[in-house]
Every structure is written in structure tokens, then in C-alpha cells.
Amino acid sequence: MDSSAGDAFDILRLEPTFELDGKVLAERHRALSLMLHPDRHAGRPSAERRMALERAMQVNSAYKTLRDPIARAELLARRRGIPLGDAPAPSIEFLEATMERREALSAAVARADRARIEELARGGKVEQAEHCARLSELLSRPGPVSDGAAASLAALLGAVMSELRYLRRFVESAEAELEAGES
Amino acid sequence: MLLDIFDPKAPARAIGIDLGTTNSIVAVVTDERPRALITCDGGALLPSVVHYGDHDSVIVGRAALAHLEAEPERTIASVKRYMGRSHGDHSGDTLRRARLSEPKSPEEARTLRFDLGTRSVTPVEVSAEILRSLKQSAKDQLTHVGGAVITVPAYFDDAQRQATRDAARLAGLDVLRLLNEPTAAAVAYGLERKQSGTFAVYDLGGGTFDITVLELLDGVFQVKSTGGDSQLGGDDIDRLLGVELLSAQGFASGDEVPAAVLSLALETARRIKHGLTAADEVECRLPKRGGEEVALTLGRGRLAELCAPLLERTGRACRRALRDAELEPKDLDGVILVGGSTRMPAVRDYVETLFGRAPLSDVDPDLVVAYGAALSAAALSGQGDDVLLLDVLPLSLGVETMGGGVDKILPRNTTIPAGARSTFTTYADGQTGFDLHVVQGERELAKDCRSLARFTLRGIPPLPAGLARLEVHFDVDENSLLTVRARETTTGIEQRVEVRPSYGLSDDMIEDMLIEALEHGETDLEQRRRADAVVEANRILLATRKSLGTDADLLDAAEREQVERAVRALEQAISSETSASLVQARLEALDASTKDWAGRRMNRAIASALEGQTLGEVESSVEGARGVDSHVAEHEHARAGRAGGERWGHE
Numbered sequence: 001m002d003s004s005a006g007d008a009f010d011i012l013r014l015e016p017t018f019e020l021d022g023k024v025l026a027e028r029h030r031a032l033s034l035m036l037h038p039d040r041h042a043g044r045p046s047a048e049r050r051m052a053l054e055r056a057m058q059v060n061s062a063y064k065t066l067r068d069p070i071a072r073a074e075l076l077a078r079r080r081g082i083p084l085g086d087a088p089a090p091s092i093e094f095l096e097a098t099m100e101r102r103e104a105l106s107a108a109v110a111r112a113d114r115a116r117i118e119e120l121a122r123g124g125k126v127e128q129a130e131h132c133a134r135l136s137e138l139l140s141r142p143g144p145v146s147d148g149a150a151a152s153l154a155a156l157l158g159a160v161m162s163e164l165r166y167l168r169r170f171v172e173s174a175e176a177e178l179e180a181g182e183s
Numbered sequence: 184m185l186l187d188i189f190d191p192k193a194p195a196r197a198i199g200i201d202l203g204t205t206n207s208i209v210a211v212v213t214d215e216r217p218r219a220l221i222t223c224d225g226g227a228l229l230p231s232v233v234h235y236g237d238h239d240s241v242i243v244g245r246a247a248l249a250h251l252e253a254e255p256e257r258t259i260a261s262v263k264r265y266m267g268r269s270h271g272d273h274s275g276d277t278l279r280r281a282r283l284s285e286p287k288s289p290e291e292a293r294t295l296r297f298d299l300g301t302r303s304v305t306p307v308e309v310s311a312e313i314l315r316s317l318k319q320s321a322k323d324q325l326t327h328v329g330g331a332v333i334t335v336p337a338y339f340d341d342a343q344r345q346a347t348r349d350a351a352r353l354a355g356l357d358v359l360r361l362l363n364e365p366t367a368a369a370v371a372y373g374l375e376r377k378q379s380g381t382f383a384v385y386d387l388g389g390g391t392f393d394i395t396v397l398e399l400l401d402g403v404f405q406v407k408s409t410g411g412d413s414q415l416g417g418d419d420i421d422r423l424l425g426v427e428l429l430s431a432q433g434f435a436s437g438d439e440v441p442a443a444v445l446s447l448a449l450e451t452a453r454r455i456k457h458g459l460t461a462a463d464e465v466e467c468r469l470p471k472r473g474g475e476e477v478a479l480t481l482g483r484g485r486l487a488e489l490c491a492p493l494l495e496r497t498g499r500a501c502r503r504a505l506r507d508a509e510l511e512p513k514d515l516d517g518v519i520l521v522g523g524s525t526r527m528p529a530v531r532d533y534v535e536t537l538f539g540r541a542p543l544s545d546v547d548p549d550l551v552v553a554y555g556a557a558l559s560a561a562a563l564s565g566q567g568d569d570v571l572l573l574d575v576l577p578l579s580l581g582v583e584t585m586g587g588g589v590d591k592i593l594p595r596n597t598t599i600p601a602g603a604r605s606t607f608t609t610y611a612d613g614q615t616g617f618d619l620h621v622v623q624g625e626r627e628l629a630k631d632c633r634s635l636a637r638f639t640l641r642g643i644p645p646l647p648a649g650l651a652r653l654e655v656h657f658d659v660d661e662n663s664l665l666t667v668r669a670r671e672t673t674t675g676i677e678q679r680v681e682v683r684p685s686y687g688l689s690d691d692m693i694e695d696m697l698i699e700a701l702e703h704g705e706t707d708l709e710q711r712r713r714a715d716a717v718v719e720a721n722r723i724l725l726a727t728r729k730s731l732g733t734d735a736d737l738l739d740a741a742e743r744e745q746v747e748r749a750v751r752a753l754e755q756a757i758s759s760e761t762s763a764s765l766v767q768a769r770l771e772a773l774d775a776s777t778k779d780w781a782g783r784r785m786n787r788a789i790a791s792a793l794e795g796q797t798l799g800e801v802e803s804s805v806e807g808a809r810g811v812d813s814h815v816a817e818h819e820h821a822r823a824g825r826a827g828g829e830r831w832g833h834e
Binding site: 013028030031032033034035036037038039040042043044045046047048051052053054055056057058060061063064175179 | 359360400403405502503506562563564565571572573597598599600601602603658660661722723726727773774775777778781782785788789792793
């Protein structure tokens with residue numbers, strides 16, 4: 001895709017902040033789709049249609065990026081010059097908690113205990129929300145003034161994002177088990 | 184309305200076509216309301232059946248249906264089930280009436296062919312016959328037929344969509360859009376009721392099942408999720424009932440059943456199923472194996488029992504679609520029923536239990552899709568309500584990995600149009616070619632997904648393994664059709680390949696069929712091409728003049744002169760005896776001269792919409808327009824400042 005269009009915030013012409021009102025985001029996506037969807041350019045010259053198609057794709061992809069808290073955090077870090085680098089491994093405590101959660105899920109699946117699986121999925125979601133709040137807090141701090149400050153902020157952010165990825169995968173597997181249990 | 188039937192200068196009217204498994208319908212919008220046109224059968228529904236008679240005569244509709252029992256090999260029904268499918272997909276199917284040709288090569292096996300005895304035909308050609316008949320009916324009633332919106336099941340994959348579009352091309356239709364059937368149904372309901380909200384569309388047709396969850400807000404239909412099964416429908420209910428009848432007739436499963444007996448059993452099954460919509464019990468008599476007759480009584484309860492596993496399959500798809508949309512049944516404002524099979528009481532009861540509410544069915548479930556198609560055709564050609572349909576990709580797109588797995592590039596339910604980029608690298612030293620296998624589906628192994636395209640990128644500079652970088656772009660347009668572009672970027676030498684996935688029929692083969700279908704072959708084809716190019720040229724000229732009227736201020740003097748010169752050249756080409764290719768070339772020249780201008784107009788429109796300003800208030804000099812982006816950025820900066828928000832520097 002054409003990178004000259006800028007990043008997801010530029011494309012959707014939104015202020016680059018972590019806290020984004022879902023309704024505002026959806027509204028902006030609709031407004032831009034009304035301008036750019038290829039159907040709005042039916043019967044127009046083909047260069048215009050191609051351009052509309054390409055820009056509609058950018059708008060859809062930007063919308064998808066900004067709805068995803070991890071992608072949004074990565075984007076904001078990049079904009080602020082925070083070098084995320086390779087994702088650091090989560091803390092031992094977090095990994096232990098993850099293993100316990102996984103074991104609890106396997107046990108609940110073995111017992112076909114839907115209520116317990118649902119409870120575990122909900123728990124995972126609550127923790128996801130807490131991690132998002134943490135990201136929001138880290139990303140709303142004043143911009144780092146030195147390379148050292150940027151690197152330590154990067155480490156903090158990286159750890160939260162890694163944990164968030166683990167949590168997301170956990171919730172996904174719990175939901176997949178619920179889905180499989182229906183058939 | 185009578186007036187424009189006799190007016191040779193009547194404007195071309197856009198049509199909507201529901202190309203169904205069992206029946207097909209063509210509809211148009213008149214006085215802002217959709218209505219079905221009369222087909223060659225005298226009613227709205229044209230049975231999707233094609234009979235190939237002696238001397239290459241072709242009959243479509245009810246007359247063809249009359250041949251189904253006696254000549255099942257020369258009469259093709261339910262062709263939609265075979266669109267975009269390979270020989271292998273259906274060769275093991277024993278309850279199939281039509282005979283398949285044995286493919287002579289693996290390439291030929293990519294699309295199945297029906298064996299008519301004297302020759303073979305592809306599903307694309309059979310569908311084209313149905314479309315041709317509908318187009319003729321439309322022409323008889325509207326004089327001039329414009330573009331067409333053709334509906335497809337939301338769950339159709341790329342191959343099935345390509346095949347449908349090719350059938351339309353073969354029938355000489357200008358396809359404005361392939362529209363998903365549930366979305367079309369929602370358009371018909373939404374525009375009728377002027378209601379906002381979240382709806383589920385449960386669409387059980389003759390051969391396909393779709394579930395779509397969408398949100399309607401101020402004329403924008405946004406699909407949240409879609410799911411289904413492109414091989415599940417009323418036909419399957421007929422088959423289950425048919426097996427029941429055959430066993431009563433004395434055929435055990437696995438027995439060779441004569442084609443005529445099978446045909447009669449399936450047809451009787453269909454009648455029983457229809458009968459049980461109104462009655463609690465239906466009786467029938469069928470010939471028994473060996474000569475005697477057998478009398479049978481079937482009740483609604485038995486039919487419901489037979490259907491239960493099929494309905495459970497639809498239920499799983501519905502639950503998954505709701506989950507993908509992050510909704511619960513109680514969040515819905517309504518459930519819309521579409522498709523003839525939803526007339527069955529067993530289906531209605533099931534849907535009501537599943538969603539916990541009585542479904543809506545006040546628009547005829549047989550016509551609602553065609554109505555939606557007609558409304559959207561009118562909107563696309565500027566003749567109707569202002570609506571926008573934001574649809575999603577129904578099935579994930581991916582690339583086969585080294586171990587035979589699938590690397591998902593675009594997940595299902597991605598809003599379309601959508602684009603994604605993926606980078607690959609070589610795995611052997613000095614490797615100069617790279618094979619890519621593009622697949623579609625949700626299964627974990629590539630071999631279990633639908634294979635869309637295999638191609639080899641050549642001319643990669645010989646480098647140690649892992650050094651060459653191959654950038655592959657996947658673009659899905661508003662019709663859910665995929666284009667793949669690939670390039671090698673390591674050495675800065677771009678090696679671009681563009682591949683449209685194919686289901687077995689190439690553009691050249693379609694072209695040959697097109698020539699064959701026309702009486703005077705190539706001469707006719709050239710004339711038709713020129714006529715198409717002139718229609719397109721007139722459309723673009725009109726659009727360009729309109730833009731010159733409203734947005735000429737976005738052109739500098741030299742640019743304006745260039746656009747006007749291109750307009751004159753095109754006008755001259757269409758007013759004299761020139762070739763199709765000259766019209767095409769001038770059209771492209773005009774296109775090129777308006778490209779940058781189009782971008783500026785788009786920016787101005789966006790800026791104006793987002794800032795809530797009228798056009799007049801926006802900077803309107805060329806300089807100003809070029810700076811729309813910075814203007815917006817400045818404005819947002821100012822706004823951010825007012826809100827006390829913090830901004831971090833960026834370019």
C-alpha cells in the first residue's frame with residue numbers, strides 16, 4: 001500500500017492518542033467510506049475508480065489497525081520515536097499465571113464445564129482491559145527526553161504488549177473451546 | 184411507464200438479477216420501488232433449468248424443467264452448485280442427475296463439464312443461458328438495459344464469484360457489481376422500512392446457506408460478519424427425502440438407481456416438501472422396483488426430523504457469525520428470512536428458537552434478493568436512493584507455507600475493499616524461482632482449503648537463502664474478487680507479476696465462447712466491443728463535463744487545456760467510424776489526464792465532509808486545494824490545542 005498516505009491516524013485524520021472512542025472511530029470510518037468506497041465512484045473514469053479503491057483499502061486497513069489496542073500502541077510508540085524492538089518475554093510471575101490459566105482451561109474442557117470455560121474467558125478479558133489501561137497510562141506520559149528514557153519506556157511498553165498478546169491468545173482458545181462444545 | 188416501453192430513446196435502466204439455484208429473477212426500480220420483471224415463463228420466477236435439445240437448441244425455464252424427468256442428461260438444474268467447482272469436487276456425488284465429462288487433463292479437471300452426449304458444457308455457459316434469457320426479458324420490457332447487479336451467496340469463494348462474473352460477461356451483461364444475497368435482502372428491507380438497527384439475515388436457498396449480521400445506519404449497510412455453507416440448501420432436503428422414497432421403492436443405499444427413477448424420486452420429494460408447508464400430511468404413489476406401486480404418507484414431523492441435522496449446521500454458522508460480530512441474539516433488532524427454503528415451518532421454528540424472536544418475512548422471500556439487487560443497481564447508476572454497502576470478505580485468504588499449512592493474509596470478515604502485504608524469502612541458496620499457492624478457507628491445511636491460484640515468480644537474482652525479499656500484495660475489491668501482485672525487492676529490480684486467480688476457465692477461453700455464441704463471430708465481437716467502449720466513453724465524458732462544471736478551479740490552465748483536448752479527441756473518436764481500440768486508447772488518454780485532478784477533488788470532498796463545511800468555504804484555488812492535507816492537519820492541530828490534548832511531533 002502507498003506509504004505516502006501516512007499511518008492509520010493520518011489516514012483517518014484522527015488525533016494520535018491511545019484512548020479512542022469506538023463510536024468516533026466508527027463514525028470517521030463511515031464518513032470516509034462514503035467518500036471513498038468504489039461504489040461512490042461507479043461510472044467515473046477508471047483512474048479515479050482505482051484511486052478510490054486504493055484509498056478505501058487504506059481507510060479499511062487503518063480502521064482495523066486502530067481498533068486493535070496492540071497495533072494502536074505500536075503505532076503510537078513509533079510516532080513518538082520509542083524503539084520497541086523485539087518483544088521482551090513476560091515476567092516469570094505472568095508466565096506462571098498463564099500456565100495455571102491454561103491448566104484450568106484444559107481441566108474445564110475435559111469436564112465439559114462450559115460455565116467454568118466462560119468464567120475463564122471473562123477473567124482473561126478483564127485482565128486484557130487492565131493491560132490496555134496500563135498501555136494508555138504509559139503512552140500518555142510526556143514524551144521521552146533522552147535516548148535512555150525512550151529505551152526504558154520501550155521496555156515497559158514491550159512487556160505489557162507481550163502479556164496482552166498472551167492474554168489474547170488465551171481468550172481466543174477459550175472461545176474456540178466454547179464454539180467446539182456447541183457442535 | 185407505458186410510455187418508455189415504446190420510446191426508442193428510453194434511458195438505459197439498470198437491473199438487478201438474483202441468479203438462484205432453483206429460480207432466477209430480474210428486477211428493476213420504477214417510481215422508486217423495485218418490481219420483478221416478467222420472465223419468458225410469464226411470471227417473476229424463472230426456473231434455473233436449461234435444456235439442450237437437438238440441433239443445439241437451448242430452452243430455459245419451465246419448458247426446460249418439463250424435460251428434467253425424461254432427459255436428465257441433457258437438462259441441467261441447480262447449476263449454481265457447480266459454479267467455479269472442479270471435476271473432483273463433484274465426481275463422487277451419486278445423487279446427481281447430470282452426467283459429468285471425464286476430464287482429459289489435470290488442467291481441464293479444474294472446471295467440471297456436463298456431458299450432454301453430443302458435447303459438453305461448463306457451468307459458466309449454462310448460467311450464461313439463464314442470464315441471457317433474463318436479459319432478453321428485461322430488454323423486451325425496458326427497451327434499453329443498462330448495467331446489472333448480480334447477486335451471489337455471501338459465502339461464495341473467489342472461484343465461484345469469478346465464474347458468476349464470467350457467465351454474465353458471456354451473456355453480454357455489463358456487471359456493475361456482484362452483491363452478496365443477504366446484503367441485497369437487507370437493502371430491500373432497510374429501504375422499505377427506513378429503519379436503523381442491527382439485523383441478522385438467515386438465507387436458506389435451494390443450494391446455499393448464508394448468515395449475515397449487519398448494521399444499518401442512515402443508509403449505510405455495514406456487514407459485521409458473515410458465514411454459511413455454499414453447499415447446503417433445499418436441494419439437500421430433497422435428497423434426504425428422496426433417499427427415503429427410494430428405499431420405500433425398494434432401492435437400498437449404494438444400489439445403482441436408473442437416472443429416470445432418481446429424477447422422479449427427487450421431483451416427488453420436492454413436491455412433498457412444498458406440500459408440507461401448508462398441509463400436515465402428504466400422500467404419494469411411486470412405482471416400486473419390479474413393477475408394483477407403493478403408497479406413502481409423509482408428515483411434517485418426519486420432514487422436521489430429516490431436516491434437523493441440516494438445520495443444526497445452519498445454527499452453528501449463525502452462532503459463529505454472532506460471535507464474530509461480538510453480539511448476542513438479544514442485541515438484534517430483527518431477523519430477516521430469505522430464500523424459498525425458509526417457507527418451511529420446520530425452518531421458521533428453528534430460526535425462532537435460535538434467535539429467540541419471530542423472524543421478519545413480510546417481503547416475499549423469493550423476491551427480496553432481486554429487489555435489493557435492483558435497488559442497489561439503481562443507486563450505482565445514479566438513479567436511486569443514496570445507499571452504501573460495506574461488505575466483508577467471507578472466507579480467509581492465505582498462502583501455503585513450507586509444511587503445507589496456511590499463512591493467513593486476510594482473515595474472514597475483513598471489511599472490503601481490503602489490501603494486505605506479506606513478505607517472503609527464498610529457502611535455498613541461489614534460488615531464482617519462488618512458488619506461491621494462494622488458498623481460501625478456514626482450515627489449517629492448505630490442501631483442505633480452496634486452491635485459488637498457483638504461480639511462480641521468476642527472475643529472482645541468485646542470492647544465499649533467506650536474502651531475497653519477495654513482497655506480495657493481496658488486493659480484494661468491492662466484489663470480494665482477489666488480485667495478487669508480487670515483486671522482488673532486494674536488488675531494487677522490481678519484478679512484478681499480476682495474477683487473477685482462475686477456477687479453470689481462462690480469459691481467452693471465455694473470449695472464444697463469446698465468439699462462438701455470436702452469429703458472425705469476430706465481426707460481431709468487434710462491433711460489440713466498440714458499442715461497449717462508446718457506452719463507457721459517453722459515461723466518462725458526462726462525468727468529466729460534470730466535474731469541469733464543479734471542480735475546474737482545481738486545475739491550472741495547462742492541465743485544463745490537456746483535459747479539454749482529451750475530451751475533444753474522445754468525442755471525435757466516438758462520432759466517426761473508428762475502431763474499438765481507438766476509442767479505448769482515447770478513453771485511456773482522458774483517464775490519464777484526469778488522474779491527479781481526481782485525487783484533489785477527493786481530498787476536497789473529504790475535507791469538506793469532515794470539517795462540516797460547505798464547498799464554498801473551503802480554500803478553492805489550485806494551491807489551496809493541493810494543500811488540503813496540511814490544511815486539515817493544521818485544523819486538527821488547532822483543535823487538539825483547544826482541547827488541551829497533548830501532541831507528539833511527527834512529520
